Amino acid sequence: MRLVLVGPPGAGKGTQAEFVAAHLQVPKISTGDIFRANVSQGTELGRRAKEYMDRGDLVPDEVTVAMVRDRLAEDDARKGFLLDGFPRNVPQARILEDMLLDMGTGLDVVLELVVDDEEVVRRLSGRRTCRGCSHVWHVDFDPPSVEGICDACGSELFQRDDDREETIRHRLEVYYEQTAPLVEFYAARGILVGIDATGPVDDITDRAMAALRPHSR
Numbered sequence: 352m353r354l355v356l357v358g359p360p361g362a363g364k365g366t367q368a369e370f371v372a373a374h375l376q377v378p379k380i381s382t383g384d385i386f387r388a389n390v391s392q393g394t395e396l397g398r399r400a401k402e403y404m405d406r407g408d409l410v411p412d413e414v415t416v417a418m419v420r421d422r423l424a425e426d427d428a429r430k431g432f433l434l435d436g437f438p439r440n441v442p443q444a445r446i447l448e449d450m451l452l453d454m455g456t457g458l459d460v461v462l463e464l465v466v467d468d469e470e471v472v473r474r475l476s477g478r479r480t481c482r483g484c485s486h487v488w489h490v491d492f493d494p495p496s497v498e499g500i501c502d503a504c505g506s507e508l509f510q511r512d513d514d515r516e517e518t519i520r521h522r523l524e525v526y527y528e529q530t531a532p533l534v535e536f537y538a539a540r541g542i543l544v545g546i547d548a549t550g551p552v553d554d555i556t557d558r559a560m561a562a563l564r565p566h567s568r
Contacts, residue, residue, distance in 0.1 A: 352377060352567055353456065355434045355447075357534060358464030359526045360519070361471035362548050363555065367464060368435040370556045371563070377431035385418045386410070396421070416446050423454070440529045441536050460566040461537040462559060464548035468523055475519045479508040542566075 352375050358364050365381075372379035386404075389397030396418050400410045419437055422428065438444040451457045466474075477490040479499075483506025488495050495502045512518060537543040544566070546558040 352431045352563065353451070353459050354432075354563070354566075355438070355458060355461045355537075356464070357461060357530060357537075358548060359466060359468075359471055359530075360522045361474045362464040362466045363552070364435055364464060366552060367548070367555060367559060368433055370552075371462070371559050372433040374556070374560055375431065375433065375563070377433055378427045379433045379435060380419075380422055380428065380437075381434075382415060382419070382436040385422050389418055412443060412446075416443070416450070419447070420450055423450070438533065441532050444533055444536050458537075458542055460563060461534075461543045462563065463534060463543060463545040464555075465545045466548045468520075470549055471523060472516055472519050475514055476510075476516045478510070478514045480511055480514075481508055482506045 354375075356364050356368050356371070368379045368381065386397075386400055390401050390404075391397070396414055399414050400418070403410045403414075415437065419434075423432065434447075438447050448457070473491065474489075477492070479488045479490060479495075480486075481488070481501035481504060483501060483504040486501055486503050488501070488508060495508065499508050500506075501508055513522075534543060544562045546555070546562050548555050
């Protein structure tokens with residue numbers, strides 16, 4: 352199966368990508384993983400990407416797309432894959448469509464993890480990070496025994512800037528600006544399925560697999 356996973360920040364895409372890919376026995380391919388692999392291996396694309404990242408600039412689409420194309424051409428992705436983090440917008444979706452067409456294939460399904468904004472804010476703003484060991488706790492879902500103190504090492508817990516409510520709401524605005532058209536793009540092609548991504552992780556995985564079953568070849 353060839354699928355793309357989409358959803359807002361805090362929807363649990365990273366977690367579900369791991370579980371769903373394992374169930375389907377296909378590689379999970381994320382742009383973050385691809386970037387790190389190319390940079391660590393010192394590839395030409397990795398060197399180009401690193402120049403932008405070192406300056407704090409976004410890596411251009413052309414470099415990202417070239418990395419994705421190379422990764423999808425590897426042997427383990429020939430029978431299927433799960434893409435997480437690409438495409439991020441409609442132009443990238445069109446590029447992916449053409450890329451797969453050149454390879455003689457196409458996407459089977461796009462799985463959308465649906466979570467409302469307030470749940471996203473609750474999930475992300477409740478995170479607290481340990482200054483000592485970097486363990487991440489959550490004020491609601493995984494609180495430490497003593498408020499503000501890490502159970503693991505006894506160090507102080509703090510809220511990262513990108514876990515603050517105003518930052519999260521800005522990230523949601525960016526998501527809706529860039530990705531809502533992407534969701535509509537795939538819905539128009541009849542390959543979008545959405546699932547409720549709230550509740551226990553195992554329940555969400557079960558819903559995902561049930562939604563994907565009709566699209567398996």
